[in-house]
Amino acid sequence: MTGGKELFAEIDSPAKLAKISEICRAAFARQKTRFLICAGTGCVAMGSLPVLAEFKRQIAERGLAVDVEMLFEGREAVTAAAGSGCHGFCEKGPLVRVEPQGIFYNKVKAEDVAEILAASLDQNSIVERLLYKNPDGSPCLTVHEVPFYSGQTRNVLERCGLIDPEDIREYFAHDGYQALAKALREYTPEQVIEIVSRSNLRGRGGAGFTTGKKWATCRRAPGDTKYVVCNCDEGDPGAFMDRSVLEADPHAVLEGMAIAAYAVGAERGFLYVRAEYPLAVARLQKAMEQAIKWKVLGENIMGCGFNFYPEIFQGAGAFVCGEETSLLASLEGGRGMPRMKPPFPAEEGLWKRPTVLNNVKTLAKVPKIIDQGADWFAATGTVKSPGTAVFALTGKIKNSGLIEVPMGITLREIVYGIGGGIINDGKFKAVQTGGPSGGCLPEELLELEVDFDSLRSAGSMMGSGGMVVLDEKSCMVDIARYFLEFTVHESCGQCTPCRDGIWQMLHILNDITAGKGRPEDLALLEEMGKSIIAGAICGLGKTAPNPVLSTLRYFRPEYEAHIQDKACPALNCQELIAYQIDPNKCKACGRCRKECPVEAIKGEKKTPHVIEQSKCCKCGICLETCPAKFSAVSKITGKHGDGSLASIDR
Amino acid sequence: MAAIFSRFKGRREELIPILQAVQEKFSYLPEEAMQQVARFISVSESRVYGAATFYSQFYFTQRGKHNIKVCCGTACHVKGAKSILEAFERELGVASGGTTEDFKYNLERVACIGSCALAPVVMVDDTVYGHMEARRVTECLKTDPDSKL
Numbered sequence A: 001m002t003g004g005k006e007l008f009a010e011i012d013s014p015a016k017l018a019k020i021s022e023i024c025r026a027a028f029a030r031q032k033t034r035f036l037i038c039a040g041t042g043c044v045a046m047g048s049l050p051v052l053a054e055f056k057r058q059i060a061e062r063g064l065a066v067d068v069e070m071l072f073e074g075r076e077a078v079t080a081a082a083g084s085g086c087h088g089f090c091e092k093g094p095l096v097r098v099e100p101q102g103i104f105y106n107k108v109k110a111e112d113v114a115e116i117l118a119a120s121l122d123q124n125s126i127v128e129r130l131l132y133k134n135p136d137g138s139p140c141l142t143v144h145e146v147p148f149y150s151g152q153t154r155n156v157l158e159r160c161g162l163i164d165p166e167d168i169r170e171y172f173a174h175d176g177y178q179a180l181a182k183a184l185r186e187y188t189p190e191q192v193i194e195i196v197s198r199s200n201l202r203g204r205g206g207a208g209f210t211t212g213k214k215w216a217t218c219r220r221a222p223g224d225t226k227y228v229v230c231n232c233d234e235g236d237p238g239a240f241m242d243r244s245v246l247e248a249d250p251h252a253v254l255e256g257m258a259i260a261a262y263a264v265g266a267e268r269g270f271l272y273v274r275a276e277y278p279l280a281v282a283r284l285q286k287a288m289e290q291a292i293k294w295k296v297l298g299e300n301i302m303g304c305g306f307n308f309y310p311e312i313f314q315g316a317g318a319f320v321c322g323e324e325t326s327l328l329a330s331l332e333g334g335r336g337m338p339r340m341k342p343p344f345p346a347e348e349g350l351w352k353r354p355t356v357l358n359n360v361k362t363l364a365k366v367p368k369i370i371d372q373g374a375d376w377f378a379a380t381g382t383v384k385s386p387g388t389a390v391f392a393l394t395g396k397i398k399n400s401g402l403i404e405v406p407m408g409i410t411l412r413e414i415v416y417g418i419g420g421g422i423i424n425d426g427k428f429k430a431v432q433t434g435g436p437s438g439g440c441l442p443e444e445l446l447e448l449e450v451d452f453d454s455l456r457s458a459g460s461m462m463g464s465g466g467m468v469v470l471d472e473k474s475c476m477v478d479i480a481r482y483f484l485e486f487t488v489h490e491s492c493g494q495c496t497p498c499r500d501g502i503w504q505m506l507h508i509l510n511d512i513t514a515g516k517g518r519p520e521d522l523a524l525l526e527e528m529g530k531s532i533i534a535g536a537i538c539g540l541g542k543t544a545p546n547p548v549l550s551t552l553r554y555f556r557p558e559y560e561a562h563i564q565d566k567a568c569p570a571l572n573c574q575e576l577i578a579y580q581i582d583p584n585k586c587k588a589c590g591r592c593r594k595e596c597p598v599e600a601i602k603g604e605k606k607t608p609h610v611i612e613q614s615k616c617c618k619c620g621i622c623l624e625t626c627p628a629k630f631s632a633v634s635k636i637t638g639k640h641g642d643g644s645l646a647s648i649d650r
Numbered sequence B: 001m002a003a004i005f006s007r008f009k010g011r012r013e014e015l016i017p018i019l020q021a022v023q024e025k026f027s028y029l030p031e032e033a034m035q036q037v038a039r040f041i042s043v044s045e046s047r048v049y050g051a052a053t054f055y056s057q058f059y060f061t062q063r064g065k066h067n068i069k070v071c072c073g074t075a076c077h078v079k080g081a082k083s084i085l086e087a088f089e090r091e092l093g094v095a096s097g098g099t100t101e102d103f104k105y106n107l108e109r110v111a112c113i114g115s116c117a118l119a120p121v122v123m124v125d126d127t128v129y130g131h132m133e134a135r136r137v138t139e140c141l142k143t144d145p146d147s148k149l
């Protein structure tokens, strides 16, 4: 196989960009059948890389391998396989899409590749056993029929999973950098701000501040040197939206940043990326180098006289650095301590210069707003929160993964439509949004229309987009305790309400989950929560009590059960539960005895086994190992082992 | 160290990237190295130390060869991450945050490694193990890169 010469031309005018886009579109259209194998973090963990390698190997073996450069020389390709960014439906990975038909295969293994290739290339058919099946067993032929996707509106995630993020020409083929060209050629910076303002785009980093207003403040602020910063710190535990966008479509973020820089009058930009995201850093680095080489970023962009130099900065593992003032302090090379606002970063930010700081998704939305107009953007979503929201839907939900939905969709549509309901057809209990700053919403609120304001008035937050579904086995007191533990650990320790107050609250919750709570604790928690919200310097402290306050508001009886009955109704809190073997069900197979790590299970052949409670460390392994047909092990709560409370089987 | 410094200009705001480079080389931040960094960017040693201790990514003692990261993010927490972490602690005989005596493993709890759909998740070096169960912990340690040799 001979590789062709790489097509490359400096893009020295918007007209040239249009021409290059056309060439790229035509070149990629010469691939007749395209297999896109998800190489996002989730699918890689499920083994997608060997699947990709197998596709490439077999295509080469069939003598069909044509590299991208040859497409540009006009060669047709019968087929090609490429790794792509996250397709979203991580739960069912490894995922393979066949384009342009849109055939969607899930749980693909390397052994399946021959069959898939034969079906697509030789027989013009479909491998039915690898299709996604609805709960009633009917298969979904294309991606558009899969309920997980059909309920979504993909704008930010439009290209995620469809393009190879490591080749800028694929981005060009999808109108990449056209919006930047349009902004530079047709609009003054003020007009760009006007369009973004009119679209009513609100920041996707959590607080939902109006982006146009922020840009306008920065533009008006005195001084010649200004900066644009993209917040890629995504620290919420249970959230991976920004990471997926960065990994799957890095150019969209860079293009949005360049437009922001043009609008406010900045030349330098920084992407502050979380330390734990090496793949995102690599993809961004590569994207930046390519964009500068093609002259769509860097000096004299597309010959329009505008310069923009982005740089990557890797964080070093501190959640509080997601907070804007703390992030800027960290960029300047010090401890990431938040400071009082005002002045806001848009007035006085990095090195005391006016700085626009936006979230990844906020910036990724900008190119399309410029391209399609403010009205196009405002047509989706609700009046006060237009556009879409990206959530990482996880927890006790059947279809977990990355989703994008219009603002205003109900929680029920997300959980039961896209999400397919609770795993094992369990009972819904709550949905947690907004991470450590947010709260838990109960079943009564399933009809709530999700947007920035509705979530806030329900005692939660949009946050950056984590949405964790909880079922009856999740203890709400423990969830609140979990988030406090997180914020105590991440507090920078600068102000007393946060440093000491949250710590105190955590101790009270630790006592409650250990069965040592006092009736007066609940009022005390509420009072402390309110004063911390009033007294803390930054958003971390100001929102940290939310998980406690919202669970107290909606799930108070569960707290009371822990305090009064010393019981954990969800059978979760270790100190309030015990494991028990039902002598009538135990068949003395001995499996649990062998697996128990602390030798707490006694028993002999043919005699029902017994757990010695004083030794048991409550690891739950016996419950996992006891064969389903016996189901002799159960968890109980209440006074240890007295069996007075109903035991719930697995 | 000279090789590391040659990649930087010696400005204050380069502190974190420099410390990251130092740690990449030594796997932790030796005291002497931090003193040199302080001189290189002309700030006090306490400033370097203060910044380094602020971030959880930096370590100040010798580290083990393999990293075991047990995800304790929300999605993993609600699916039983705690019992997985306890199983590793038992199996390795170290508390989370610690290093085994033979410097073979570091055990850490981390907040979300971005594979929530596969919760609970454990990462051994670069390999992600999804849908973990406490009883699979020994299996996970058996397939570590060393024992394959």
Ligand SMILES: Cc1cc2nc3c(=O)[nH]c(=O)nc-3n(C[C@H](O)[C@H](O)[C@H](O)COP(=O)(O)O)c2cc1C
Residues within 6 Å of the ligand: A202, A203, A204, A205, A206, A207, A208, A209, A211, A231, A232, A233, A234, A235, A236, A319, A320, A321, A322, A323, A324, A325, A357, A358, A359, A360, A362, A363, A464, A538, A539, A540
């Ligand atoms: C403790 C804390 C953590 C935060 N973490 C993030 C984060 O990970 N990503 C993010 O974009 N914004 C985060 N924010 C919000 C930022 O401070 C800031 O409001 C946001 O990045 C602004 O961008 P936007 O206007 O596009 O939303 C955090 C705020 C607080 C208080």
Ligand code: SF4
Residues within 6 Å of the ligand: A320, A337, A338, A339, A490, A491, A492, A493, A494, A495, A496, A498, A499, A536, A537, A538, A539, A540, A541, A542
């Ligand atoms: S609220 Fe907490 S994190 Fe924020 S400045 Fe105060 S102590 Fe630091």
Ligand code: SF4
Residues within 6 Å of the ligand: A579, A595, A596, A597, A598, A599, A600, A601, A611, A615, A616, A617, A618, A619, A620, A621, A622, A623
């Ligand atoms: S819960 Fe764990 S420690 Fe307790 S009896 Fe079962 S296997 Fe043994």
Ligand code: SF4
Residues within 6 Å of the ligand: A581, A585, A586, A587, A588, A589, A590, A591, A592, A593, A609, A625, A626, A627, A630, A631, A632, A633
């Ligand atoms: S695994 Fe179940 S059936 Fe077998 S000895 Fe244990 S409790 Fe009895």
Ligand code: FES
Residues within 6 Å of the ligand: A237, A238, A239, B071, B072, B073, B074, B075, B076, B077, B111, B112, B113, B114, B115, B116, B117, B119, B120, B121
């Ligand atoms: S919460 Fe564990 S991978 Fe996200």
